Amino acid sequence: VLDYFEQKCKTSKALAERAKEVIPGGVQHNLAFNYPFAIAAAKVDGAYMWDEDGNRYIDFLQAGGPTILGSNYQPVRQKVHEIVESCGPVTGLLHEYEIKLAEIIRKYMPGIEMFRMLGSGTEAVMGAIRLARAHTGKKWVIKVGGDYHGWSDQMVYGMRVPGTGRREAHGIPKGSTAYTQEVFPNELGSLRRKLMLNKIRGGTAAVIVEPLGPESGTRPVTPEYNREVRKLCDEFGALLIFDEVVTGFRVGMGGGQGYFNVKPDITVFGKAITGGYPMAGGIGGRKEIMMTLAGGIGGKGGKRAFVGGTLSANPLSCVAGYYAIEEMARTGAPVLAGRAGDRLTAGLKEIMNRLGLPYVVYNMGSIVHLQTSAVLLMSMRNPIKLMREADARKHLMEEMGAAYLSRGILTLAGSRIYTSMADTDDVIDDALNRFEDVFKL
Ligand code: PMP
Numbered sequence: 001v002l003d004y005f006e007q008k009c010k011t012s013k014a015l016a017e018r019a020k021e022v023i024p025g026g027v028q029h030n031l032a033f034n035y036p037f038a039i040a041a042a043k044v045d046g047a048y049m050w051d052e053d054g055n056r057y058i059d060f061l062q063a064g065g066p067t068i069l070g071s072n073y074q075p076v077r078q079k080v081h082e083i084v085e086s087c088g089p090v091t092g093l094l095h096e097y098e099i100k101l102a103e104i105i106r107k108y109m110p111g112i113e114m115f116r117m118l119g120s121g122t123e124a125v126m127g128a129i130r131l132a133r134a135h136t137g138k139k140w141v142i143k144v145g146g147d148y149h150g151w152s153d154q155m156v157y158g159m160r161v162p163g164t165g166r167r168e169a170h171g172i173p174k175g176s177t178a179y180t181q182e183v184f185p186n187e188l189g190s191l192r193r194k195l196m197l198n199k200i201r202g203g204t205a206a207v208i209v210e211p212l213g214p215e216s217g218t219r220p221v222t223p224e225y226n227r228e229v230r231k232l233c234d235e236f237g238a239l240l241i242f243d244e245v246v247t248g249f250r251v252g253m254g255g256g257q258g259y260f261n262v263k264p265d266i267t268v269f270g271k272a273i274t275g276g277y278p279m280a281g282g283i284g285g286r287k288e289i290m291m292t293l294a295g296g297i298g299g300k301g302g303k304r305a306f307v308g309g310t311l312s313a314n315p316l317s318c319v320a321g322y323y324a325i326e327e328m329a330r331t332g333a334p335v336l337a338g339r340a341g342d343r344l345t346a347g348l349k350e351i352m353n354r355l356g357l358p359y360v361v362y363n364m365g366s367i368v369h370l371q372t373s374a375v376l377l378m379s380m381r382n383p384i385k386l387m388r389e390a391d392a393r394k395h396l397m398e399e400m401g402a403a404y405l406s407r408g409i410l411t412l413a414g415s416r417i418y419t420s421m422a423d424t425d426d427v428i429d430d431a432l433n434r435f436e437d438v439f440k441l
Contacts, residue, residue: 001399001441004406005036011052015040029064035398039405044071046422049410057410058431060368060417065216065246066271066280068333068366069324070422076275076323083319090314097318104325105273105284108253111263112284116293117313121245121270122150124281127293127307128266129154129206131283132239134305135292138203142194142238144221145182146214149243149268154180155208185213185221188228195236204238206266211256216246216367216416226262233265239289245270245281249325250418251365252334265289275324279317283307333421338365340423347432355439368417372400403441407434 005013016037020026027034040052047070049059059071069076087095102115118124129141141154149155153176181198183191191207198204207229213221226242233240242264247256249272257264266285274280284290288297296302311317328334345363348370352359360371401414409431411417419428 001403001406002036005402008055009037009039009051009053012040013037015052035402039410046070046072047420047424047427055408057405057408058427058434059410060419060431061410061412062418062420063276064271064412065250065418066274066276068250068272068337068420069275069327069331070420071276073275073324073327075327076277076320079319079323080277080316083315087315089316090311092310095313095315095318097315097322098313101273101318101322101325102284104322105269108249108325108329109255109257109267109284111257111286112267113287114290115269115282115284116290116307117273117279117318118281118283118307119279119309119312120150120281121243121268122152122281123307123309123312124245124268124270124283125149125155125208125243126152127305128241128268128283129208130307131285131289131292131305132206132241132266134303135289136203136205136237136239137303138198138205138238139179140181140194140198140202140204141179142181142183142191142198142204142207144185144209144214146185146219147208147210147243148215149208149210150245153177185219186225188225188232191229191232195232195238199236204236206239206241207233208241208243208268210243211247211260211262212251212364212367217364218369218416220362220364223260226256226260230262230264239265241266241268243268246367248272249328249334250337250367252338253329272324272328274317274321275327277317277320277324279309279311279314280321281312331421334365336421337419337423340419340421340428341366341368341417343425343428344368344417344419344423344431347428348435351432351436351439355436357439359439366419368419370411370415370417372396372415400438403438404435407437409434409438 016026027038041049042052043050044059047058049057105112105115118127133139153172156172181194195204209229211226213219230240242257244255244267248269251259266283269282270280273282291297292303292305295304341363345361345368348361362369397414401411404411
């Protein structure tokens, strides 16, 4: 495997060395491929990525999830070119495509009566929490342990101090996470207890969940979980926030809320909301709640949760998002991408069984989890042990990821795969042969 990188990826290696001089750690995307060194992409199209040395890979990273239509999808690219010709990327003024984007989101997710565009999933989570607090006048926020909600101070789980059991990363004072609480996934009893306790000390503003469970279902939740969380939120007057940064449009045009038929109060969007173009973030929800962003119903007299962003809702991002959503609906991209995920998962299972490998693969449509080291799941209750195992596992994942790459398959950190509409049966069957080669190494 290492020979492959030395012999076939010389340009990437030189770029990776150069990057280390001017970019901390040599990579901007923490989950991008960086073992044994970062691979530099020269071109992406549909199901494929070509690196700077001209090697072609089946692209199951798909930019980390936003490109459900496949990479660099031509009809959306065309519309982006047109808007750049007329407006450039940004004007700072109202543009019709802001309205069209909000309208088309509402068409497929009727619970999103109003929508506010922001710059990223992280920003959208920050905005959603501020909105929930301003709207309810309460302060506590409960999240599910292991969920990733971006890198803001208050949602920082996972950015731990290496080698210790401490959760908060350096640079984040304890006060920043003072009103953030965590519960284990699927544990409704502890969620209820926290909600009860908070009731007598200021109240819970929101419970925030990823509808598939932490890290897009790396630790899956039961189908009833979201419904039960909804009920508990209603009982205690907390708002339910769905983080649909990954699931929005990916698990279906109706997102996780359509899939599970559970209505959140606030929805957070990212990734697919701009079809893979920059400034992908936004918050949506019922008018009554969303108007708190404008100072209350009618835009006056109420509390106001402030959000901003110079480049938020720029015409380029809005056009890209609008046409990506329109194209996803027209082509049935979420369903096609989901079928590709099903085919890949079934094929991988068959290979693993035939070769007698103790690996785990499962999917939720186009989100495929491939665990070739399942230790993490075994010690969820012991944080110190969990972290040591997570470190060991991370390296194993990196090695597996490098092995896949050396056989022409690009994954997300060796353990997650995003399929897209571009993954035809031929692409998936080719990928299965390549995976089998790796498993036989
Ligand atoms: N929430 C979830 C569920 C995510 O997966 C991510 C990004 N992977 C984020 C929030 C943060 O989004 P962004 O990277 O756009 O800040």
